[in-house]
Amino acid sequence: MTSLQSRHIDNVYSIATGTALADPAASLVHKSWARCVREHGLDPTKPSPARILPAQEVRAHQQQLEHFLRAARAGMEDIYRRVADLGYMVLLTDAEGITVDYIGNPAWDDQLRRAGLYLGADWNEAHAGTCGVGTCLIERQPMTCHQTEHFDATHIALTCTTAPLFDHSGRLTAILDVSALRSPEARESQHLVRHLVSIYARMIEDADFLRSFRGHWILRLGTAYGLVDVAGELMLAFDEGGTVVGANSGARQALAENPLGREVSQLLHIPMDAIWRLGNGGASAMPFAHTVLLPGGGEYHASLLAPRVRRAAAPAPDIARPSDRLPPLARIAGDDPAMQQLLAQAQRLVDRGIHVLVEGETGSGKEVLARAMHGASRRAAMPFVAVNCAAIPDSLIESELFGYTPGSFTGGRAKGMKGLIAQADRGTLFLDEIGDMPMALQTRLLRVLSEGEVLPLGAESPQRVDLAVVAATHRNLSALVAAGRFREDLYYRLCGAVLKLPPLRARGDRRYLIEAMFNEEAAAMRPGARLSDAALQRLLAHAWPGNLRELRNVLRLALALCADGTVGAQDLQLPAPSDSAAAAAVPSAPASAEAGAGDGGLEGADELRALLQRHRWHVARAAAELGVCRATVYRHMKRHGIAPPQRM
């Protein structure tokens, strides 16, 4: 041990244990030293070498950030180009402090590895002591940990400058770190690096934000009039109804209240039609430029970015799916062996040109799985088009799917329309509720699948399409084939591989799913909210006939209802445990071709018509009362020949 290290240990020891006065200017660091001793139980007299995780564990951490890592890598390479000559390296850790990516000079590989500036290094404060990453994870603000500010004497040669990266809901996702093995003694030497790290952290966050919300409208606000069309300091993503679904760090800081779930026009005090007009010209097109005064002060110019991922046109706005995010495959399940096997199989099917059929009860996550497979494929940047065959009326399904040429369709658009199949070209076509596809269209779909061509209505020659097709059903498709209601050749064409999603009640990773979904919903609705043990036990015991969709609804409602930020068992809108146990006895797959589990007791036409009339034909509200999804209600309407009065 060097004399510098011994002096450092004495200094840390006396400040951390309170025998010397802490320097107010270094209070963040001294607070952390005290935390290392009192809360993490670290001993400054026992320096410990950097801890590097085995490759397999590192991969598991990387998988959790799969998509984010791509955006981050571009930013890391750019910042590295600027600082490499000055002797710095760049590192990215996840929210646990594990290094999931790094770029350094290969000539110093050994030294960097020894110092922990390496892939797999664990920089969590609880293990590594005060350091750029670990302390930034706790303080959630950009910081520099310079030389002897480190707790552990092993690290006192290093200088590390870090900034936290947050996702669109404000959850801390990663830490960006620029470090050097050697640096000038003066702390001020790191000012410029600190500035760069903060700028790049925002750029990476924003690149990830734009990727995550490429299926949504994005309003960008900036103080520089000429720049807002290319980059916005504040960004709000919203859906077709104007509801905010994501906000970048700039927007969350500038807006006093949580913007998620609010109407964008109310939040910014701009009429919705003025926002839509921005889409026509951008901020620099004078007639549509709009100045926004934020409630908390500050004047911004606005610009609107249109969705880049096309979504399936739906017959009514309330059929639109809520999100275009592509969850990584690894995050779909916890440690349930059957699910792990299914995900490994799904991963192997990606990019193999094999059509996949996903079976599972309603709400069990079929679309989420399809989106994740799309996201893991080389088609990820191309469209994911979801078509709910049960939700589109028979009279429209052909033109919606295949499109039509000008003048070929009475009542059609004068310019003709590109069908959903053509829109999915080079991407993924997700055919939900495939069992509801009319027989005549099954024949045309078969041609698309076998010949890779689509013929729009009225067109003379077909167009080539390159599709990955994922079909989904909650029904027993082979029973429909046996009953002569589904074409056998189409069935075999669609099920190149079958993935059977188990119902939630049969999954061994319910705890993981409950906690992950709770954290996700809490981050969006009530950051910092907790789930009590009693509530968790109650959720684990429930039978979940509506599967993951029901779970999400129950958690959202509980978060809205809970009084003090802690969700207790009393906040859960669930039937009494005995009813739940009875529901658990529901068979996990429908026995007949007609039946579907989780249909919320939708039996007769009269009951359904009465329910819809009570809700003034608002399908979403009727579905909410039954605890089923809208598609289920549409399916039953179709089966009973029920149509809303205005469509009759």
Ligand SMILES: Nc1ncnc2c1ncn2[C@@H]1O[C@H](COP(=O)(O)OP(=O)(O)OP(=O)(O)O)[C@@H](O)[C@H]1O
């Ligand atoms: N692995 C998962 N983790 C978190 N949430 C999930 C997961 N799988 C599904 N969900 C949530 O459950 C709900 C239903 O998911 P999804 O639409 O994929 O189900 P589905 O089986 O396609 O339903 P349907 O049969 O009604 O079309 C959504 O809110 C989705 O976000």
